Amino acid sequence: MKKNVTIVMLIFSLVISSFSFYTSAEASGFADVPSRAAKEVNYLAERKIANGLSPSVFGAEQAVTRAEAAAFIGRALQLNGTKRSTSFKDVSSGNFASGYIQSAVERGVLSGYDGGYFRPEQKVTRGEMAVMISKAFGYPYGGTLTGAASALMSRGIANGMEDGTFGAGQSILRVDFAVFLARTMNPAFRVKSTSSYTQVAPSVMNKVDPRLASQVVILDPGHGGKDPGAVGFGLKEKDVVLDTGLKVNELLKKTPLQVHMTRTGDTFPSLSDRTNFAKSKGGDLFLSIHANAFNGSANGTETFYYSSSATNQYVSDSKLLAEKIQRRMLMAWNLQDRGVKQTSKLYVLKYNDMPAALAELGFIDQESDNQKLKSEYWRTAVAKAIYYGIIDYYNAKGYEVDALYNVAK
Ligand SMILES: [Zn+2]
Numbered sequence: 001m002k003k004n005v006t007i008v009m010l011i012f013s014l015v016i017s018s019f020s021f022y023t024s025a026e027a028s029g030f031a032d033v034p035s036r037a038a039k040e041v042n043y044l045a046e047r048k049i050a051n052g053l054s055p056s057v058f059g060a061e062q063a064v065t066r067a068e069a070a071a072f073i074g075r076a077l078q079l080n081g082t083k084r085s086t087s088f089k090d091v092s093s094g095n096f097a098s099g100y101i102q103s104a105v106e107r108g109v110l111s112g113y114d115g116g117y118f119r120p121e122q123k124v125t126r127g128e129m130a131v132m133i134s135k136a137f138g139y140p141y142g143g144t145l146t147g148a149a150s151a152l153m154s155r156g157i158a159n160g161m162e163d164g165t166f167g168a169g170q171s172i173l174r175v176d177f178a179v180f181l182a183r184t185m186n187p188a189f190r191v192k193s194t195s196s197y198t199q200v201a202p203s204v205m206n207k208v209d210p211r212l213a214s215q216v217v218i219l220d221p222g223h224g225g226k227d228p229g230a231v232g233f234g235l236k237e238k239d240v241v242l243d244t245g246l247k248v249n250e251l252l253k254k255t256p257l258q259v260h261m262t263r264t265g266d267t268f269p270s271l272s273d274r275t276n277f278a279k280s281k282g283g284d285l286f287l288s289i290h291a292n293a294f295n296g297s298a299n300g301t302e303t304f305y306y307s308s309s310a311t312n313q314y315v316s317d318s319k320l321l322a323e324k325i326q327r328r329m330l331m332a333w334n335l336q337d338r339g340v341k342q343t344s345k346l347y348v349l350k351y352n353d354m355p356a357a358l359a360e361l362g363f364i365d366q367e368s369d370n371q372k373l374k375s376e377y378w379r380t381a382v383a384k385a386i387y388y389g390i391i392d393y394y395n396a397k398g399y400e401v402d403a404l405y406n407v408a409k
Helices: 002-015 035-046 066-076 098-106 126-136 145-154 174-185 210-214 237-252 271-280 315-333 367-373 376-396 402-406
Strands: 216-221 258-261 285-292 301-306 337-343 356-363
Touching: 035 174, 066 098, 066 126, 066 174, 126 145, 126 174, 216 237, 216 271, 237 258, 237 285, 237 356, 237 376, 271 285, 285 315, 285 376, 301 315, 315 337, 315 356, 315 376, 356 367, 367 376, 376 402
Parallel strands: 216 258, 216 285, 285 356, 301 337
Antiparallel strands: 301 356
16 A cells, blocks of 8 residues: 555565675764764664654754654654644644644554643653554564553664663664654664564465555454443453453564554544554455454344445455455354354444454353453464454455464364
């Protein structure tokens, strides 16, 4: 999709990760960039993602402000940077980064402080940087600084400090921010990671349909934050569906498909936030994950799609997706088959612009369904099922996907 050139390139780079895009350290002409960071700064400068303070001075040793970080990330994501009024009292339309700040906040990549302040001149800490990059590039991080630090370290984007900590509270220099952002965008720059973070194996990449790399899958774990969803036997729907969604995400990351989650932590995006996010990522497939509740007497698995083309024209593909997901969930959990159902209501299906389905794994307030929902083992099983359902969908759409069935084994 048009907006995802960066991500396509990122995936492409995984295949050719031994190839170095840049050999010249002087191209950008900054006198104050140390040679250790030259290729990364050049990479960003050539793409107009990081500007210098002047043509010859990058400002390498200066701390990054929140406004600068918003501009770096906003340009990297190709957000709308047109200067304009913002929702913050302390960011006027004249601020150089006002457009990027507003776009990033609307996209959920950055957030402000209580009372309507953004604090554009505040220095960014290493921990905040890790959260910003995790949110911007869709790395699951569990909503914590520690989680964000390990999301970056496990990918070879950031290292820990010499004392063995991440240095989350330390402010970060412009040159280091640039290095981390360049490594995020181009895996060829990454350092060795000690973690087991999985990349797309060349054996998989070589066997599957190259068109898959431009396909964008949006996973939407329902509810979150202040909204627990349905509750049964002390188990909250928001926790079950997030964990399941993260497991599906981990499997999809091993494929060439691009995947984004509407939430990766205990946050509460509104329904319109979710569909806007999906559209802004250029989504080609949207799957919302939920658990059901009635009054303790209903049970089983069901999957919905929006049945009118009035607001989401992808009726037949949505139905196909729902059928594939439902079939696999039944195979995995063997709960009662409540069927694939049409709906004229569910917001995230109705006000979307791509094939979309909503899976109800089971009834959280019914004892035997709840046994499955609360079990790590069974959640892993249903996450695999959902993954297989997505692959089945692409198979039915005529993509060569055989190698992807081995990924979840
Ligand atoms: Zn729900």
